[in-house]
Amino acid sequence: MKHAEFKAIARQHQIDFKVNDPEINIAADRFPIRTIRKNGKEYKIExxxxLTWKDxxxxxxxxxxxxxxFRREITEEVNREASLTKGQMVTNLLxxxxxxxxxxxxxxxDLDGTARLFNRILGEERIAAISKINIEYNPKGLADGTSFDVYIEYTPTGTNPNEKGGIGIEVKYTEKEYPxxxxxxxxxxxxxxxxxxxASxxxxxSNTCGWFKPEFIADVPFEDKERMVAHVAANRYRQIWRNHILGAxxxxxxSEKPDDKLTEFTSLTVYPEDNGHFSEVWNEYESKLTPDGLNTFKHITYEELFPLMQEFLSKTGIPHLNEWIDYLNRRYIIK
Incomplete structure (x- = not known):
């Protein structure tokens, strides 16, 4: 879908979920009213x-x-993270x-089942054991605010147990590139x-990892419009590239943290298949990568991921497994 069309459909999907699904079940006439200013005038936006802060x-x-x-455990973790801005996270369903x-x-x-799941996603038996799953993790390797939405650390198969691999996951819904x-x-x-x-x-x-073709990370003058829009720092690719080089x-x-040193890394983006921006951008971005770079980059849709989770994760390990997967499908898959 075109981005505007998908976002409109996703918005209505979340409104319907808020009102009709027993997981939230908030009356249709209860929502925040925001005031915005435009051209010197104030407008009320529904x-x-x-959700309102009360709801x-x-x-x-x-x-x-x-x-x-898992609401209690997640709420407790979110509340422990003092750096998190909780307003939009806990109120904006979109x-x-x-x-x-x-x-x-x-x-x-279920770390064993999760290892099996990600071996399937990576396409090879690369993970021997998963040691951590962190949400919103910044190893501060780029001296900026770039962080992984999810960071999975693991012991690679057939290696020294002191070696570590990592998967940096970016999770998207209705987003596209930003100017x-x-x-x-x-x-x-x-x-x-x-x-x-x-900058350095x-x-x-970008240069040292060997994952990018030189012409797409080199300096480009403003006058060369064609190379400007093809560069990894262009609006269309910049966030994908920054998450990729955070792993590099x-x-x-x-990284500022010595314990974050990795021997291998994969950048993974998870997104809905109807988000046209991300469905279209992968071939373009991958064309900028060397063979080594292609080996460090993956993407998967919600529609592909959720059935794999049902297949590889264990009911004995994860409480409410079937109810949880059913919830994810109701919540994020737009029929």
């Missing part, structure tokens, strides 16, 4: 796909935006910040007065 918690003071079977918790938090109960603003830190670290120019925190991992920084030992 945000029907959001976002259930009778046990737990966040309704999370699946009820944004993706809460989705990593709903999909990946319960996998902690970069002149004068921001991100602009200054990807441009100079002449055109695209990567981005150029070092861990392989290269650039």
């Amino acid at each position: 945000v029907r796909s959001s 976002c918690r259930d009778e046990n003071n737990l966040y309704r935006i999370f699946f009820s079977g 944004r993706s910040e809460h989705i990593p918790y709903n999909i990946f938090f319960p996998m902690r109960y 970069i603003k002149r004068g921001t830190k991100e602009w200054e670290e990807t441009h100079n007065a002449s055109g695209i120019h990567l 925190n981005y150029s070092n991992p 920084s861990m392989v290269l030992g650039l």
Whole structure:
């Protein structure tokens, strides 16, 4: 679908879920009213796909935006993370910040099954054992705010047990690319007065890892429009590339935390198949990668992932497995 069409359908899907599904079950006429200013005038906006701050918690003071079977554990973890901005995460059903918790938090109960699942996604028996699943993790390898929505650390098969592999997961829903603003830190670290120019925190991992074809990470003058829009720092690819090189920084030992040094890494994006932006962008982005880079990059849709979770995860390990997978399908798959 075109992005605007998909976002409109996804918004209505979340409104219907909020009103009709017993997991949330909030009356249709209860939603936030926001005031915005445009051209000197104030406008009242009905945000029907959001919960009010009062409604976002259930009778046990737990966040309704999370699946009820793990709601208490997830709420406790979210509340422990002082750095998290909880407003939009726990009230806006259309944004993706809460989705990593709903999909990946319960996998902690079955690390063996999760290892089997990700070996299938990676296409080879690469994972011997999973040691951690972290939500919203920044190893600070790029000296910026880039973080993984989910970070999975594992022991690779057939290696020294002290070696570690990592999977950095980006979880999308209705998002697409976002325009970069002149004068921001991100602009200054990807441009100079002449055109695209990567600062050292981005150029070092991009060049050293060997995952990118040189022409797509090199300097480009503003006058060369064709190369500007094809560069990894262009709007269409920038966030995908930054998450990719965050993993490269861990392989290269650039992280602030010595324990984050990896011997191998995979960047994985999870998204709905009807999100046209991401469905269209993969071939373009992969054309910028070397063979080594292609081996570090994967993507999978919700529609592909959820059946694999049902196949590989264990009912004896994960409480409420069938109810949880059914919830994910009702919540995020748009029929």
